[in-house]
Amino acid sequence: MRLRSVSLAALLAVIAPAAPVLAQTAIAPAAAALATAAQAPELQAAPVSALVSEVNIPWKRFTLDNGLTVIVHEDHKAPVVAVSVWYNVGSKDEPAGSTGFAHLFEHLMFGGSENAPGSYLGRMRNLGPSNLNGTTWFDRTNYFETVPTPALEQALFLESDRMGYLLGALGQDTLDLQRGVVQNEKRQGDNQPYGLFEYAQLEALFPEGHPYRHSTIGSMADLDAASLETVRNWFRDNYGPNNAIVVLSGDIDEAKARTLTQKYFGAIPRGPVNTPAEAPVPTLAAPIVATMHDRVANTRLTRSWAVPGLTSDDSVPLSVAAQVLGGLASSRLDNQLVRGEQTAVSVSAGLQDFHRIGIFEISVDVKPGQDAAAVGRQLDAIVADYIAKGPTEEEVARVATQYVSRVVQSLEQVNGKANVLAEGQLYSGDPDHYKKELAEYASVTPAQVTAVMQRWLTRPVFDMTIAPGEREPYAEASADKPAAIPAPEIQRVARDPMPAIGQVPDLVFPAVERATLSNGIKVVYAHVDTVPATKVAIDFDAGYAADAADHLGAQAMMLDLLDEGTTTRDANQLAEEKERLGASINVGASMDRTSADLSTVTANLTPSLTLLADVVRNPAFAPAEIERVRAQRLSGLASERTNPGSIAARALPPLLYGADSPYGRSFTGTGDDKTITALSRADLVATHDAWIRPDNATIFVVSDLPLAQVTPQLEAAFGDWRDPAVAKGTKTFSNTVPAPTNRIVLIDRPQSPQSLIYGGAVLPLSGTDDLLALNAANVTLGSDFLSRINSDLRETKGWSYGVRGGINQLEHRVPYIVNAPVQSNRTGESVAALIAQYDRFLKTDGVTPQELERTINGNTRQLAGSYETSGQILGALRSNALYGRPDDYQTTLSSRTRALTAAQLDASARQVIHPDQFVWVVVGDASVVKPQLDALGLPVEVRSAQ
Template sequence: MRLAASSVALAALLAVSTPVLAAPAATAFVAPTTQAAPQAEPLRGAPVSELIARVDIPWKRFQLDNGLTVLVHEDRKAPVVAVSVWYNVGSKDEPKGSTGFAHLFEHLMFGGSENSPSSHIQTMNAAGATGLNGTTWFDRTNYFQTVPTPALEYTLYLESDRMGYLLGQVSQEVLDLQRGVVQNEKRQGDNQPYGLTYYATLEALFPEGHPYRHSTIGSMADLDAASMETVRDWFRQNYGPNNAVLVLSGDIDEAKARELTQKYFGAIARGPVNTPAAASVPTLAAPIEQVLHDRVAQTRISRTWAVPGLGDPDSVPLSVGAAVLGGLASSRLDNVLVRDEQIASGVSANNQVFQRLGMFSYLAVVKPGADADAVAQRMDAVLADLIANGPTQDEIDRVVTRYASQRIQGLEMANGKASVLAEGQLYAGDPDFYKKELAAYAAVTPAQVQAAMRKWLSRPVYSQIVMPGEREAYVEAAAAPSGATPTPAAPIQRVARDPAPAIGQVSNVDFPAVERAALSNGIEIVYARSTTVPVTRVALEFDAGVAADRADRLGAHTLMLNVMQEGTTTRDSKALAEAQERLGASVSVGSSMDRTVANLSAVTTNLQPSLALLSDVVRNPAFAPAEIERLRATRLAGLANEKTQPAALAGRALPPLIYGETHPYGRSFSGTGDEAVIRSLSRDDLIAEHARWIRPDNARLFVVSDLPLAELKPQLEAAFGNWRAPATAKGTKAFDAALPQTAARIVLIDRPQSPQSLIYGGQVLPVSGTDDNLTLTTANTVLGTDFLSRINADLRETKGWSYGVRGTINQLQNRAPYIVNAPVQANRTGESIAALIGQYERFLGADGVTAAERERTVLGDTRALSGSYETSFQVLNALRSNALYGRPDDYQETLAGRINALTAEQMDAAARAAIDPARFVWVVVGDASVVKPQLDALGLPVEVRSAEAPTTAQ
């Protein structure tokens, strides 16, 4: 867990000269020695003041007569507008007995409104919305989407309809359905390891009646008790225009915004004023230590205090202190507990800042075999030392540089800027509040951090220890009394409005021009330019991935990648972490099933030293024995944790069932591997793995930057041009293993005390990622991936048994799997599988794509293209996907025409030729005592497996 940074906008960055790290000499790969090498000189980037001084989001503000505050940020980079509505109400404003109402209303407001009775998600998807969602937290509820400019007026109509004309659409049936969906969302979170601990933290930290004492998701009992009239009163009291901020960010100006907001929002009546609940910062009378138990693999120890919130002078110093303590990759806790003493497998520290207060916490996950009491003493000693002596200026500089860089890199999305403006207006009455926060970060001193931590963290602390064992009792939703009928509510008088405006013609996406070049050693460069922000993103990609592991060496490749990132021949792991922080850069190495990639994200001002750092990581890994052993232990702890996680259990079980254990795809897509293999791998094994796959004759560079290619190429050449391939043979992957002929059956993995079951099923399709699968994937949008897909509409929107269901074609380079992911309430597991099978059989039989589904899908998919490549990260991923699947450079610009030409008959034929539910293998992770009888009733073969006990648990 690292210090969070919200998005802000940037007008420009001054070009600043930066030191350049010389590239390594032109040599082939030589196995590193075990002797520690001298540490390289620290890299330095541009002063943080140079970055912060240029951060700016120009805005205009006006208010309608009914009190609606409107903020406008004009940005013509793309023909899209972010529409973001923030209501000044959150869970802290809920009275006793009504916990969860703010979040429940978030769901109800997606269910349609009086003049647009269909699902808001359905209508906005058809309008081409991207980034469509809503969230609820202690202090606010927000709704947001980015839409093509021709769909803006339509979007404002829908947003105004659910602000002013909602309740007539909220029937008892709708309320009951969404209540069930919310309760399944709660079950889904509660079902995870450590999933119940946050409730305990809030109840211990805050006294009875305190606004922050209950969780945003609410209690099952309060959700059960919500009557129609109570729900209506909650809406009337809190969702008036005078309690909202509307932000329009993107392809719009103030004059147009005034015209449209008056037209669609002006007639909505002002509501009561919601004065956000006052909330003091409580101090515990005495320290509290609470021991909880859960089905977890490792003991976790945490400490938490209530501290001041947004706007308090101590808030930023506390956030900086949290980063120094456990938020930086080079944090004090990381260095002492994880790197040096190796008694914890993970640490973190965070200052969660809310409007009225914050929660400062730090934690350690006890390494298997370590003494929990000793870990607790050491983590407390690290904090005590930080409070006694304060942080160094260098630590603060690294925190602030990283904070500023993360904000700059978040500037590309119109909705990111909208959120920053809305937060400032809602919480502080000032859209420029983010500037004050940036200035506070830039000016913070070691003495201020020390003083704030001494003041607030010397008070009594809430300590929580979560140990492996039987989970405490779970409070389920009440069963509805048989035959019970809710008291009917009075009918709502609907107000007629003009029809919704039409959506104009949305132009085709203008994907950036793709350029190619090559380094002197032959590495190809695939480049596109994006000038919205001064950021460069680099992906150095290798034809490897999780599929590169031999069937008897699962986990070798990803362990090698982990160790690569923890030290080079000139920088140990601490120095590497500090170098990234000083530059505000992010260097990471990871893998998908088919590719391994070394990523760099950097502010262009600091690009040269950042590229040199990337080169050092890729070319000169030290594979230090101490780091190998540390990361080996961390991986083994992670494998133990996977045995407690529903998704990991299912993800390990399904691939070998449908691909076979010898196939490169017949293993967990996480790549974490096999415990016995991880224990046995030697340093020489990892060095040999690096030589086989991480080499220039197996590499390709993908780059998106605000710099032109002509300026970038010399920097890339300096970093990688003299890299030579080793003499050893390059790695190869073989996909010729025969696939098993699967038939419908169920594998039940018994996970006791699970309030929810995870259904995970599928088959290997007769297609590969390199095939033209557009018709098939578009058909599956109707069947499995859209919010109103057949399966999600059934299990979530009709039955209310799940928070969300998806059936996905995983586009792998070779034979692709179809995977259904359906978390459902435990007592509906068997019925859910029956419902899923029924939906697939009907769709693939006589009940294929309807005219309405085809129109909705085609319009949504084509209109959404304009917002699908808004950021350099999205463009970079498109470049990589085009290369992986053998697509032309203009693939994205051909999509609209091809999708528009699809017929329902073509979509049906593609789905029927590929998807066969009679071949689905179903994996269910749940409580067998509850689930097994349900599954037996389906008439399919059922195999029961036990969830293997974590071998490294304390």
Template structure:
């Protein structure tokens, strides 16, 4: 690590416009290049979009200080329950970093009157979206539950607010400390995974509340004593320091009754005043060079800026979007599209309550000169500050922001979060309206002034270059035989009995309608009127499996280039059109299907469909774009070679399927480097003609508009589309599958504080089979938080942040895949524990009555919250079609699941899953891991991690 005066004097660049980007009446970097023949696409005025965002609420406060917000929304029989505590990592004293996040974990471990895991009890209640998060300014807990489970949920939330500490034993503390440390290792193990710590430490002075990361340090987590942890809870988690939000199938009167019943008896805690945090200014520019096992040099610049309540916060956020947040941003246009010296760029103003961090960065394209990239990215910023953004750029930012805000309000918890944030950070649940109004009113002059004021100060520059990582600080080994001093016993307080959960009604899935366009494309439609949003998926029978074994990556590269220009709109014009409409238009692929997707506010549906149609039907495959996207893909392939998950995901499929099988390749579809280098424009055009055609397509639509109003718009966009005369593509799944047996392939990735275990087999079932019994059994075995394998490795042993084993449903032969990131020194023991769990479950120790009942109740009760959004409904329509399911599949699930027996679940799992056929891929440091694996008695093959191309 090196700290030195910056070689890039950014302040000097800001003083005058760059001579390369000299000021004109329209700045060069903001000019849109649109072909004259393109039809201008304009959406509704921003004012109309902003007016659509409204979350009515009521607020009251209990005598103990608990603030309660209520939003009534009767769209579904569910209520989002969200509790926000006014404490985060910025409030942690020196020596206690990571405590807020550690306590988030402890509060999921059960409470005095509900000693089981909170996740276990809430899953059985049918909770969806169940989680908790910690950040600099707050800790929150949330779940959406069926209305009959609301009393039960509020009882449990109040129990962990007022009656927790008696359940937090030394054993629980030690276990969750280990889980958090493994969560830290999991993040640290990623490429660039240590750089955020360096940014905070360089940007904020010693003692500043925002100087340390929320995850904390290994040493501070090691040092957490029981009394220290108890004191942290007592000081910060009282009702007067919390906000309860109830959003959904509830009104104010009921909310008053229930909140008083369950929370009213909790005593006030100490008054907690969050720490103030000044906005620091560096004395001089700072440049820091870090090393990591990465494929590309990354250059970033960061300043501390004002918090979200400051008038400059919105102008800075808008400026960041113009600089590097939009798809058509200044940095994208100059560095990525025009000069092609960076493979990707980004910019953002990360806003917190007291401070924010404005940053922008570029990933240096392999072969490019890093110093030249640094100069150009700084020149683009200097030009933006000197000349300001255009009104069109601001309009595009604001339209996107408003559109995304509207689309985010479908979920009851989405609205709860918006209200809670406003109350917690600004004392006003309607803060989101003020923020939207500020976005809608912001001017180029305001953006320019805010950027000039805050970004002319000394900058922190971070450069991450390929190489050996700096030393990693691990957790301390527990002293042999050391036993912490026992903590004083907690006097438990008896409460009333836990409320019963009422009868939960079956899910009411929207009626499915069908139609056909004049060219024969089938339309599958369902209506959702919660928000004025339309989602469209034009799906093709292709996917990653469409690639032949000798052309891996051809299909997805074709899709990438499709999105970067049509015969009437070039790459910049396509990006700008989406932004003006507030629409998201993209193409992508799963293993079995390729889809062109659209999400838009319904007000802008017609022009958005025009854009989707143009992208799908008229790709230009411009030679310059082909070369640019080829280079980006090659850079992406190099990056994959540095990522543990990507390394494992590329290694396992050919081991279990064979290299000639359509599923025997990385499920990402990123392909083979030699193939990508050799593809021509003609190859991509032929790939498009083979697969992206109306006789291979089906339209799925979910909208607030009725089908009768939608169909003419769909017809106008796609009805006159005719198939080419060339033959339609076809996939073949006739390749023989290899016979596998238990063995280990160790991929050596030095300096890995964690090992990624990735193993599995090809199952004797396909996605078109009825897999309900198997997948329900596997909920108990591998898929759920409470599953046997996660309960063992995370909740009992504390060796992992999370372990899953899943039936990866595919249209043809489906795989079973175990994903287990574990601490490096427990790799061998973890594989042994996994094998043991599978063997016992598939032998004499199958599904218990308690596991069967818990799983059945959770799966059936959770259906009411599983199709809350139009995106969830659209996904169900698509999966029903892919796997040959009837339209009534979702509504029939509850009855079918309720009828399952433990014996049926055992039989389905034992007929499909066989750990004796598992191939285990381990990505980790062989010097640490190999001796552990040798002790297991399985064949071990060692491979070197693939070497990324790092030439700059």
């Protein structure tokens, strides 16, 4: 289960300089380098009105006698149906003393019901869902799964059983367990850098008693105090059918939906109606200026205002205002603070829009060495000038194009369409509310944007600085839990048995076609016409493994610079062109491949390919941009040393592979300070010439256009690209790895309420081997929600929010890695429990018949939904190429999986996984954790996170 992520996520790069500080300038530094180059002509995009006309989600709506609202959308492109159940209750509905109840109940509703006891995730795994989870936010709780059509009736039985027949299965043990899981979820979020800011933000913006004043995750004290009967009453008051919406989207029609929803939901009695509290938009009496401290690498400046919610006429103009200010890659704050003055390393602005209110927020990570107060004054001056003068018409148009393009592409997935319809119905009583929003984006004017900023952003601001230092005091859960208060027995109501699952047809995968450009670049293509969109990926046989041992981080830094200016477009021009086209162009790398990816509406494919080609083929590597990106890279390294996941990802690979192996470097690919400081422009150009070249490239395309129409466009963009004079890069992998030494490396991260356990070993296998049986065995052992290790540490002991072990499928020697965030005071016991679970499975208790059946059913039935979107199909084409698989690999998975036996699964794991060879990295507070680890009897080495 997860909380909905906030819209203003902190950017990864937060920076610390080691390169010379450049003279401050108010213009983009790449401009001077490009001043003498011929400027590329502006690319022409399709009008936003044409894109808006492409968006339509037909629906039918009806209401059962008990008040349940049902919405149906037909989409027969794949034999799957998305089931989305939205309850009109969220954290804003919680009374004082009950914070976190809505989210706690989300977890409890996955714990089993009267006629389906036990884990719902386990039962639904048997259905073969390709999309399964639940989320809680301030205004709603929702549950969703996309299942094969023959499994729809069972999915509806399960959803209706937890709506109408839950309380008889909800006992004190379930409450205690899920309370612990939720508290570990809270620790996991709080443990991140800047993880305590949201609490301070909500308490500052909203007065006592305001529904939005407390976070959705709640407080430790309120979670501790939740009694069984109080929790039951929360359910009785809020989860009746008349307080819910069910959306069925996919391979179904209205008549069938009426029959099935009446059959499974019709007998559930009405409950109380939850009328969401009227929550006025508060205005601070005066500006609030505050500072908090955290173990972070950068000072972060924030500005926040409470504003109207998502049904307000001001919502779209406020969102546009935020995007122009700090959301676009060409935003005002990016251009002035990051690219121009270079006093910040990352900026963002966004609108969190809730039902009744919203939060307009700005975030600036100050460049190390800069005066944070001075940067704050400049930030305020930029904002004040922007509020006074407003955006340009062209800026507003770019925001609108980007938004509409994203909406068009998001509607491939039946679950995505279900969510759009449900949200419109819940908040505005209109499933077509998205059309109103699209029309508003297409017609919004600079004057409207300026007016809403002057109306809402000239009021007193909450000004919070988060500075490096000792962390603020942390409120932990009580060690002494209150005594359980007995609750009366629930009278159970009998209902018909759960329906069986019908025969799920095997996957039909699109035909794979091929072409070759005139310069020899291979093109791999699949036709998908669900939406008018095209996805293109250019894969280069490079990746982080291509870095020489003395140039770690060169690949990543080179890629950062590809969209920071070409020989005819500077960084701002590139950003503006992408926004004008509504195109997404991303360059990045994995351990084995470097890639440039394009996602665009097909109407803008030709100019988008022109832009993609310019980025890949013609990087300027302007010296000023190199120095700016270098500073960002160095600061990013400093930031990684404050993040538990990044700390572990940097530490484990050299312990497993050895520092000299192409895989023996950080999984983040970011290198080290010394190398990044020393990289020259010549080094970056050489890296590009060695790896980003036509004789090292394959182009993958999924489009609604036929290959015959796509190929000429690819030819025009890439056909005249020629290999550079230098030799193509090579990677050398040895079949040998260092002899494994079973030990623990403890990395001290003081004041951590949670420890991250990250361990594993290199297997005697490669990604190009047939890993089907091993991955199937690992469903039981480590990768599934009901895996042995997650069931033990989360669902039995309640020490973790989630534990996973799996094969990291690299092209060459693959590692098996366990990832287990656990509460600090259970770290040693958790390592011991993990070892015990692996030993038990690998020595005595292998896959049971029930586990085998669940694995085979889940792995085969989920296939239809696993390749529902063009992005999923594109991923399959690329992975088939990486691992040397045939084009029909996906279509063979069902029959090959059904043929697996428990003995084969046991043997595949036992031959290669040896926990007595695992190296364990533990990131946590050594003063708390080391005594626990010493008791395990393994060698323990303590390192600093710095």
